[in-house]
Amino acid sequence: MADQKVIMDISMSLDGYIAGPNDGPGNGLGDGGEELHEWAYDLAAFREPHGQEGGAINEDSKMLEEAMNRPGAIICGKRMFENAEGWGDNPPFHKPVFILTHENLEPLEKEGSTTFTFVSGIENALEQAKDAAAGKDVAIGGGADTVQQFIEAGLLDEMRIHIAPLILGGGVRLFDHVSPGRLEKTRVVDSELVTHITYRFVR
Amino acid sequence: MADQKVIMDISMSLDGYIAGPNDGPGNGLGDGGEELHEWAYDLAAFREPHGQEGGAINEDSKMLEEAMNRPGAIICGKRMFENAEGWGDNPPFHKPVFILTHENLEPLEKEGSTTFTFVSGIENALEQAKDAAAGKDVAIGGGADTVQQFIEAGLLDEMRIHIAPLILGGGVRLFDHVSPGRLEKTRVVDSELVTHITYRFVR
Numbered sequence A, B: 001m002a003d004q005k006v007i008m009d010i011s012m013s014l015d016g017y018i019a020g021p022n023d024g025p026g027n028g029l030g031d032g033g034e035e036l037h038e039w040a041y042d043l044a045a046f047r048e049p050h051g052q053e054g055g056a057i058n059e060d061s062k063m064l065e066e067a068m069n070r071p072g073a074i075i076c077g078k079r080m081f082e083n084a085e086g087w088g089d090n091p092p093f094h095k096p097v098f099i100l101t102h103e104n105l106e107p108l109e110k111e112g113s114t115t116f117t118f119v120s121g122i123e124n125a126l127e128q129a130k131d132a133a134a135g136k137d138v139a140i141g142g143g144a145d146t147v148q149q150f151i152e153a154g155l156l157d158e159m160r161i162h163i164a165p166l167i168l169g170g171g172v173r174l175f176d177h178v179s180p181g182r183l184e185k186t187r188v189v190d191s192e193l194v195t196h197i198t199y200r201f202v203r
Helices: A033-041 A059-069 A078-083 A122-133 A144-152 B033-041 B059-069 B078-083 B122-132 B144-152
Strands: A006-013 A017-019 A071-077 A096-100 A115-119 A137-142 A158-164 A181-190 A195-201 B006-013 B017-019 B071-077 B096-100 B115-119 B137-142 B158-164 B181-190 B195-201
Touching: A006 A033, A006 A059, A006 A144, A017 A033, A033 A059, A033 A158, A059 A158, A059 A181, A071 A078, A071 A122, A071 A144, A078 A096, A096 A122, A115 A122, A122 A137, A122 A144, A137 A144, A181 B181, A195 B195, B006 B033, B006 B059, B006 B144, B017 B033, B033 B059, B033 B158, B059 B158, B059 B181, B071 B078, B071 B122, B071 B144, B078 B096, B096 B122, B115 B122, B122 B137, B122 B144, B137 B144
Parallel strands: A006 A137, A006 A158, A071 A096, A071 A137, A096 A115, B006 B137, B006 B158, B071 B096, B071 B137, B096 B115
Antiparallel strands: A006 A017, A158 A195, A181 A195, B006 B017, B158 B195, B181 B195
16 A cells, blocks of 8 residues: 555635635635635536536546545544534545544444544544555545644645635635645646646655 | 736745745845745746846746736835845846835936836826836736735736745735735646746726
């Protein structure tokens, strides 16, 4: 499993926010934050895992399909889990999801093959997620705190940022509390709404 | 002159900084900030106006040539002027430059056709710069305060951001104090080091 990568796909405003102000339960993306993901909502690749039919197939589709299909397991923070209210009865992941928390909670099995396992500590979460991913990559799902912990620990290999043509002016920043560093840009895909840039962390 | 545009070309780190920490006279780009402009230093289009010979010609050249040739006049903040220590005897602009300040200062005429005129207020500066540009566009040269004032006043038409694959972790943010808004992405040019994205302000 040495070639399993730790990856991340995230939509960010031009001013560096991944959620608007006042994020919380029922408002997981914060005020105005839904616009960050506007490029994805109408795609067939978004609608299908959310149980909807139809939708567009274009340059963005490939990016979203890669984001959804490449990882065999996902790691998210507990706050994100709570803000999304557990993603309902049939979450869009359809794979094992590991939720970082110091609470001792029983695993949750949802419809559509999504399982939530609650784990403490990023190294521990990563080990379990790599096992569960069965040779596929592991994605960091967010939120910002979780992403920042993985970056600071040198555990993130690659990230793809979908840069939305928005100024949010406030909210949750992707790169707060992250130490200076250099990345290697490996791929750029432009689409009508956003610019998808893939970076590899240089160590 | 109704088709004169107010434009800006600026290099920004992935975490939104256009200068590193501790910027000041003699350290105009702040600690680590020079890396933001790494994509430009070796270009013939950069070396020539700086009085050096040779240099590379590539995808980045076109971006830099446009940034340098499109404007007929430039507006900068006084702090930037001071941090750059007036750009020496032969500044790289070779055109009229208007420096925003409330001080009453005499114009400076430098070698190589760069003139510095000191003006108070962004509307006033823009009016004078448009006249001096003789039909060409007016560029906002920076720093961040000046750019933010122009954006907030709705006076910036277009900006091209050169996104450098860097996390600076601190310094001067491009979009601090800017109100939420939507932009139109009009052009993306990828090069080895950076991604050049052009946005138009939607009003």
